[in-house]
Amino acid sequence: MAVSPEGTPAPPVETLPSPPEAHTLEPASVSAKRGERGDSGAGRLSFCTKVCYGIGGVPNQVASSAIAFYLQLFLLDVAQIPAAQVSLVLFGGKVSGAAADPLAGFFINRSRRTGSGRLMPWVLGCTPFIALASFFLWFLPPFTSLRGLWYTALYSLFQALATFFQVPYTALTMLLTPSPRERDSATVYRMTLEMAGTLMGATVHGLIVSGAHGSHRCKETALPGQVAVSPNATRLYSVAATVVAVTYPVCSSLLCLGVKERPGASARAAGQGLSFLAGLRLTVRHPPYLKLVISFLFISAAVQVEQSYLVLFCAHASRLHDHVQSLVLTILVSAVLSTPMWEWVLQRFGKRMSAFGIFGMVPFAILLAAMPTAPVAYVVAFVSGVSIAVSLLLPWSMLPDVVDEFQLQHQHGPGLETIFYSSYVFFTKLSGAGALGISTLSLDFAGYKSGACKQAEQVVVTLKVLIGAMPTCMILIGLCILMVGPTPKVPSRNSSRSLGRRTSYSLA
Structure with missing residues (x-):
């Protein structure tokens, strides 16, 4: 699937304290009751x-x-x-x-x-x-x-x-x-x-x-x-x-x-917070956030390389020309159908255990490079879709925990959630740009001839490396970084649920 690990930041939704100039402070219980009335009354959205x-x-x-x-x-x-x-x-x-x-x-x-x-x-x-x-x-x-x-x-x-x-x-x-x-x-x-x-x-x-x-x-x-x-x-x-x-x-x-x-819908979200640069300096120094970003720089780049070179590999390094569309469809359908399963796994076994689902792509990518036959390709496409689904779901599930832990330690008020999300998207886009740029440049060094029906043997070997060895190395590095050290702990279930941060599962 294509994200373009490229999601977008979701604004904070938690109830914020009243401004300093307000004459009275609203109790949390009153605010919660008003939120409930909003759910059942004027705040309800139609289908x-x-x-x-x-x-x-x-x-x-x-x-x-x-x-x-x-x-x-x-x-x-x-x-x-x-x-x-x-x-x-x-x-x-x-x-x-x-x-x-x-x-x-x-x-x-x-x-x-x-x-x-x-x-x-x-x-x-x-x-x-x-x-x-x-x-x-x-x-x-x-x-x-x-x-x-x-x-x-x-x-x-x-x-x-x-x-x-x-x-x-x-x-x-x-x-x-x-x-x-x-x-x-x-x-x-x-x-x-x-x-x-x-x-x-x-x-x-x-x-x-x-x-x-x-x-x-x-x-x-x-x-x-x-x-x-x-x-x-x-x-x-x-x-x-x-x-x-x-x-x-x-x-x-x-x-x-x-x-x-x-x-008036976002009135509660208004408030004073840090500037973007000041907030960015604080977020990039937060160790759990650094670990999450660096690990998924490698993992998201591996997914982008895998999907970008699958079609080229089928066209020039195997006899799978007539299976390209079916293989792409298998990856996407597998990813969509397996997403609910991974949501259940995240809740049942935890996020660290779910990360091992990304590793499933590794042996099958190597198998496709070694045995580029149609049956193997369809199995690899199905397993890759399952692994891609968890690689897209996991970072957006772990980011709220990182933000909760940061807010509990620093107490800087609203606005930092957007900085966390936007900077994560920024870094993952840059990692994808570097991975795709360098890998495509390697095709030029191998002697790729645009429009040619038959490529040189060096090009075939390069495509096998790009579809097998390169994603494997990046996924292994990313998982090793992700597994080192403790995972961030959420202060409480209610605080985690009140954030309501979700973002798009993009494949581009």
Whole structure:
């Protein structure tokens, strides 16, 4: 599955103390009773509102899933740009998305409320631009010499716009209702529909473009060298790009029609806190947070490398051309179906024990590199999906514990939760950028020829290393770091539950 370990921070939802200038302090029991009344009365969200809110997160997941599995193959074999330039495209895009995270938070926090709200204008304003960027990312320009620069600029633009789209969309949770319970319910709808969007993006996009990468492409020529780009391939990718781009205006319109911002809903979340830089200096010195971030820098990078090179491995290092779409679908379905199981395992056996589920990917990845046959590939795809599910679920389950422990030690008040989440996303995006950039550059050193039907033996060996040895080493390093030292302890069950922090399970 494609995350783009790339989730977004969820705002704090706990009840905050009254400002110093208030004349009376509200008892906790009164506040709790008011929260209960909000759950049963005016704060309740309708089923239609929750569904429309969840639909708003679908487009980014559809586009990110298609990009994670097929962009690299498109750039190498259809756009036929050198592997070194593809490395620059992937690295530049990921870095742009990471840099856009703090900028998005800064500008959105300074924006003023309009007639349609404070956050909704950002979502609607980004919609036409990100739809166009998504379409032209799969468009083949008539020139050839500057294609690397073209795709670098477009992918960087898309990643930045996706961040400016996703940050206000997820922050909209605080403006739906004053009820924490209803916010949690709306977040569940969002996560469910986002995962469905991830599955839909890879499936629909893959089904449309599958005709451009079949084994018949190379049978039509007797030459082993570079194959000319087929007009059918460019047409198929244009159709797939159109389908993905259309989801943005459709889903954004449903979001706007079905969801209304409530200006008073986040009144309790207002308060004075540390500045972003001051809070960042404190969070990066917190040992449990450092351990969590460093371990998942390796694990999330391993997952991104595994999914990015699966299609290339099937096309050039094995005889699995005709199984690409089925293998991608197996991974995604396995990940979606196994997520409830991992939630039960987390509650029953604890988070440290659940982390060993990530290790399941290691022996099967090595097996696929050694025995690239169809039966082995499907078993590996199923097990990889199960492992990917827990690798996406676990960090977002452990982060609230880290934040709780930090708040118990420092007592700095509201606002630091967003810093924890945004900095985690920033670092994981950078790790993915470095891993994908370096690994793609290794293909160029091995002599990868864009558009060629048969690659050199060095390229085949490199793809086996990228699909087997490289993810294995990174996962083992990440798990070793994660298992060292004690795990953070939550102060109490009620405090942990009151935080209500959830984020999207993205595969991009």
